[in-house]
Amino acid sequence: MGDWSFLGRLLENAQEHSTVIGKVWLTVLFIFRILVLGAAAEEVWGDEQSDFTCNTQQPGCENVCYDEAFPISHIRFWVLQIIFVSTPTLIYLGHVLHIVRMEEKRREKEEEQRKASRHQEERDHLYRNGGGGGKKEKPPIRDEHGKIRIRGALLRTYVFNIIFKTLFEVGFILGQYFLYGFQLSPLYKCGRWPCPNTVDCFISRPTEKTIFIIFMLVVACVSLLLNLLEIYHLGWKKVKQGVSNEFAPDRMALPLARDEAVESNMI
Structure with a gap:
């Protein structure tokens, strides 16, 4: 697996311009996902295909059964999950x-x-x-502490950042469930061609891998909960204001224009 230091530096910069809950979310992402995935999970799945054995000598049977059992490696699936849930935050950082x-x-x-x-x-x-x-003159973009004010267009970007992170988390949790389920059985039965019949295939270290699957699932659920809490923290009123305030001046200008026209006619 590649070096995560570049992504870590970008997320560290984004942490400076996030809310308190957003900072907790980034900490969970970096420590309980990136570090655990790089330090431990990759070692557990290092023998995933080499130790996947089936009780047949038919050429190609073992490969197609492995492909059926694991359409995508858990490690690569989690790497994609980290990339997808991090992308909205990186877009927000670019806006900042x-x-x-x-x-x-x-x-x-x-x-x-x-x-x-x-x-x-x-x-x-x-x-x-x-x-x-x-x-x-425009109002200052920083507060008295020198931090970027999250309002206006930046608030809208931050809100959409949270929404898309939430959608990606839900999508990957459901995707993992439909691809593998949330536990690995030591025995996998396969009847895919070119296997001569239904053969028994055996997965290495299924208990240890199941523990990692559950751990990554719990971390994903914690991240999802933090996203929902952050939306609540921002407040629905503030969210509504952040999404629609760019149209408010035009709606307010129409009554003012009508009032001015009435006054001019009276004069």
């Missing part, structure tokens, strides 16, 4: 970095404008106080 970069560019531009018009102090004073028809 984009906002930070845009803020830096805006500050650099304002600094250049102040240097270029330093001899026009009076005009600069009016501009800073909102006079002279200047642009209205």
